[in-house]
Amino acid sequence: xxxxxxxxxxxxxxxxxxxxxxxxxxxxxxxxxxxxxxxxxxxxxxxxxxxxxxxxxxxxxxxxxxxxxxxxxxxxxxxxxxxxxxxxxxxxxxxxxxxxxxxxxxxxxxxxxxxxxxxxxxxxxxxxxxxxxx
Amino acid sequence: xxxxxxxxxxxxxxxxxxxxxxxxxxxxxxxxxxxxxxxxxxxxxxxxxxxxxxxxxxxxxxxxxxxxxxxxxxxxxxxxxxxxxxxxxxxxxxxxxxxxxxxxxxxxxxxxxxxxxxxxxxxxxxxxxxxxxxxxxxxxxxxxxxxxxxxxxxxxxxxxxxxxxxxxxxxxxxxxxxxxxxxxxxxxxxxxxxxxxxxxxxxxxxxxxxxxxxxxxxxxxxxxxxxxxxxxxxxxxxxxxxxxxxxxxxxxxxxxxxxxxxxxxxxxxxxxxxxxxxxxxxxxxxxxxxxxxxxxxxxxxxxxxxxxxxxxxxxxxxxxxxxxxxxxxxxxxxxxxxxxxxxxxxxxxxxxxxxxxxxxxxxxxxxxxxxxxxxxxxxxxxxxxxxxxxxxxxxxxxxxxxxxxxxxxxxxxxxxxxxxxxxxxxxxxxxxxxxxxxxxxxxxxxxxxxxxxxxxxxxxxxxxxxxxxxxxxxxxxxxxxxxxxxxxxxxxxxxxxxxxxxxxxxxxxxxxxxxxxxxxxxxxxxxxxxxxxxxxxxxxxx
Numbered sequence: 001x002x003x004x005x006x007x008x009x010x011x012x013x014x015x016x017x018x019x020x021x022x023x024x025x026x027x028x029x030x031x032x033x034x035x036x037x038x039x040x041x042x043x044x045x046x047x048x049x050x051x052x053x054x055x056x057x058x059x060x061x062x063x064x065x066x067x068x069x070x071x072x073x074x075x076x077x078x079x080x081x082x083x084x085x086x087x088x089x090x091x092x093x094x095x096x097x098x099x100x101x102x103x104x105x106x107x108x109x110x111x112x113x114x115x116x117x118x119x120x121x122x123x124x125x126x127x128x129x130x131x132x133x134x
Numbered sequence: 135x136x137x138x139x140x141x142x143x144x145x146x147x148x149x150x151x152x153x154x155x156x157x158x159x160x161x162x163x164x165x166x167x168x169x170x171x172x173x174x175x176x177x178x179x180x181x182x183x184x185x186x187x188x189x190x191x192x193x194x195x196x197x198x199x200x201x202x203x204x205x206x207x208x209x210x211x212x213x214x215x216x217x218x219x220x221x222x223x224x225x226x227x228x229x230x231x232x233x234x235x236x237x238x239x240x241x242x243x244x245x246x247x248x249x250x251x252x253x254x255x256x257x258x259x260x261x262x263x264x265x266x267x268x269x270x271x272x273x274x275x276x277x278x279x280x281x282x283x284x285x286x287x288x289x290x291x292x293x294x295x296x297x298x299x300x301x302x303x304x305x306x307x308x309x310x311x312x313x314x315x316x317x318x319x320x321x322x323x324x325x326x327x328x329x330x331x332x333x334x335x336x337x338x339x340x341x342x343x344x345x346x347x348x349x350x351x352x353x354x355x356x357x358x359x360x361x362x363x364x365x366x367x368x369x370x371x372x373x374x375x376x377x378x379x380x381x382x383x384x385x386x387x388x389x390x391x392x393x394x395x396x397x398x399x400x401x402x403x404x405x406x407x408x409x410x411x412x413x414x415x416x417x418x419x420x421x422x423x424x425x426x427x428x429x430x431x432x433x434x435x436x437x438x439x440x441x442x443x444x445x446x447x448x449x450x451x452x453x454x455x456x457x458x459x460x461x462x463x464x465x466x467x468x469x470x471x472x473x474x475x476x477x478x479x480x481x482x483x484x485x486x487x488x489x490x491x492x493x494x495x496x497x498x499x500x501x502x503x504x505x506x507x508x509x510x511x512x513x514x515x516x517x518x519x520x521x522x523x524x525x526x527x528x529x530x531x532x533x534x535x536x537x538x539x540x541x542x543x544x545x546x547x548x549x550x551x552x553x554x555x556x557x558x559x560x561x562x563x564x565x566x567x568x569x570x571x572x573x574x575x576x577x578x579x580x581x582x583x584x585x586x587x588x589x590x591x592x593x594x595x596x597x598x599x600x601x602x603x604x605x606x607x608x609x610x611x612x613x614x615x616x617x618x619x620x621x622x623x624x625x626x627x628x629x630x631x632x633x634x635x636x637x638x639x640x641x642x643x644x645x646x647x648x649x650x651x652x653x654x655x656x657x658x659x660x661x662x663x664x665x666x667x668x669x670x671x672x673x674x675x676x
Contacts, residue, residue: 017362022567042242064600
């Protein structure tokens with residue numbers, strides 16, 4: 001079985017890489033193929049979603065929620081069924097806003113194990129099996 | 135939580151901790167240093183016999199957001215509340231990338247502009263930010279944390295100071311241009327390559343060496359290595375590996391005395407993290423290593439130069455998103471570690487660090503923590519209070535050993551710059567981060583309020599500080615205004631002169647000063663760099 005693919009991108013221009021690289025490693029260790037495109041505009045994120053034919057998008061959000069919402073809107077327009085989850089320094093109010101759009105939020109302090117489980121659940125919502133396993 | 139008695143406990147640097155220490159645990163090489171006094175070589179015991187009685191540590195907080203006037207107001211608030219120096223933060227989107235707000239990459243994220251620092255695209259903006267600040271009597275940090283941004287930030291600050299009638303030769307303050315931040319901890323989308331970065335920093339050291347004796351030209355930040363994942367011994371080893379890149383380059387150029395450059399490089403910053411004794415020992419080890427390095431590599435023993443001056447910032451990454459009031463305690467303990475280590479300057483992270491830049495209240499609390507440490511605890515009464523403790527001296531000696539080993543590993547890889555270019559340091563940091571997380575995931579390391587004690591009887595709600603919402607609009611308007619009103623031929627000639635200097639070997643600071651004075655803008659100067667130097671090839675994916 002082919003590995004499921006997860007795109008990871010940063011919506012802002014702040015290049016702190018600690019969070020996303022730790023998450024990417026945990027996802028890879030769980031058997032997913034992770035494509036990291038770093039700092040990307042909403043257009044660049046959408047293009048990568050299509051070109052890389054990914055199964056899930058992880059957004060690292062470090063700035064204003066409007067910037068993240070622009071990316072999310074653009075993804076939903078092109079690939080309405082593609083699940084998205086988010087992490088980073090997200091204020092509680094912004095987290096609530098994202099959750100109201102069906103996007104799971106993993107703020108600092110989240111457990112990697114929970115993020116890995118969430119990836120499996122989001123990619124294949126009717127099965128809890130690790131989608132990345134052969 | 136009770137640990138099993140047989141369980142090994144290791145410090146962050148991997149030093150196995152014993153249940154108690156005796157004289158026999160102090161490394162032999164460290165023994166001769168124990169009976170020295172503060173102010174004596176090798177200086178691990180501190181900068182002066184009377185320590186903080188001669189000079190309390192500087193209360194020095196990162197600050198800034200929004201428009202230059204918003205940042206000005208916040209700095210004034212901090213000074214009024216007891217801050218004893220001030221730091222200008224520049225907007226990451228524009229400053230770190232040397233973009234103006236009309237750059238496509240910034241336009242795509244216009245709402246982010248001003249979130250992490252004020253937007254300063256021309257010397258007019260810097261003048262607004264500095265309006266009414268005590269730049270003659272206070273120690274100012276001009277910003278310019280990222281290497282390619284530093285010349286512009288410094289030149290802007292100095293140009294405003296000159297216009298206000300201050301003499302550059304008397305101005306005291308600091309720049310940063312930190313390699314750890316730029317190429318390791320917080321990587322930008324576009325950045326000049328490390329070789330050009332080394333040239334920029336050496337140009338700044340040279341310029342200050344000739345013109346500005348009271349200015350710290352560059353400040354190497356171990357902090358940015360440590361908060362990216364480097365362990366305390368690695369933080370030390372990489373910092374001195376970075377320092378010799380600058381000093382060797384000055385030695386090669388022979389344009390200023392090496393002593394002058396060494397004095398300029400002797401103002402560094404470290405992270406103060408939560409393992410109190412190891413962190414205090416780290417500051418002591420740093421002073422010892424600096425005096426060893428200068429003596430052995432450059433034959434410099436002059437006390438004023440060989441005595442390292444340390445600014446410390448508490449570890450932002452140790453501040454939790456959950457139960458944010460607990461961070462006030464963490465900030466206090468990390469600040470305590472720094473002060474026990476005898477640092478000259480301190481910034482305490484805001485309790486809202488995991489959510490946003492500090493709110494006014496969080497900022498005030500950071501200052502209050504420092505004031506309580508200074509005024510109520512008698513911490514400032516006795517110099518090097520841990521000196522002579524078996525445990526602290528053993529940790530200091532062991533850290534020195536481990537740090538020099540890491541320093542040598544970096545040399546074996548071709549030096550500090552090579553280790554940034556090939557991603558070796560990034561891999562080290564990433565591996566440590568991974569291990570740290572695994573320890574938490576497996577319950578070996580607890581984080582109160584996060585991995586244990588998660589109940590919260592009366593949640594303290596903070597929503598994160600989002601600054602102002604007009605930073606982008608005002609910045610765009612001001613950019614257009616300055617371009618319309620400036621003497622266009624003068625501005626464009628200054629940019630041409632800068633390009634010529636960049637292509638040649640002349641020091642770039644004089645043409646940068648001219649360009650800033652001619653109201654050339656940040657983005658235009660960045661375009662010159664990009665044209666001449668191209669982009670650094672980022673060695674990692676993130």
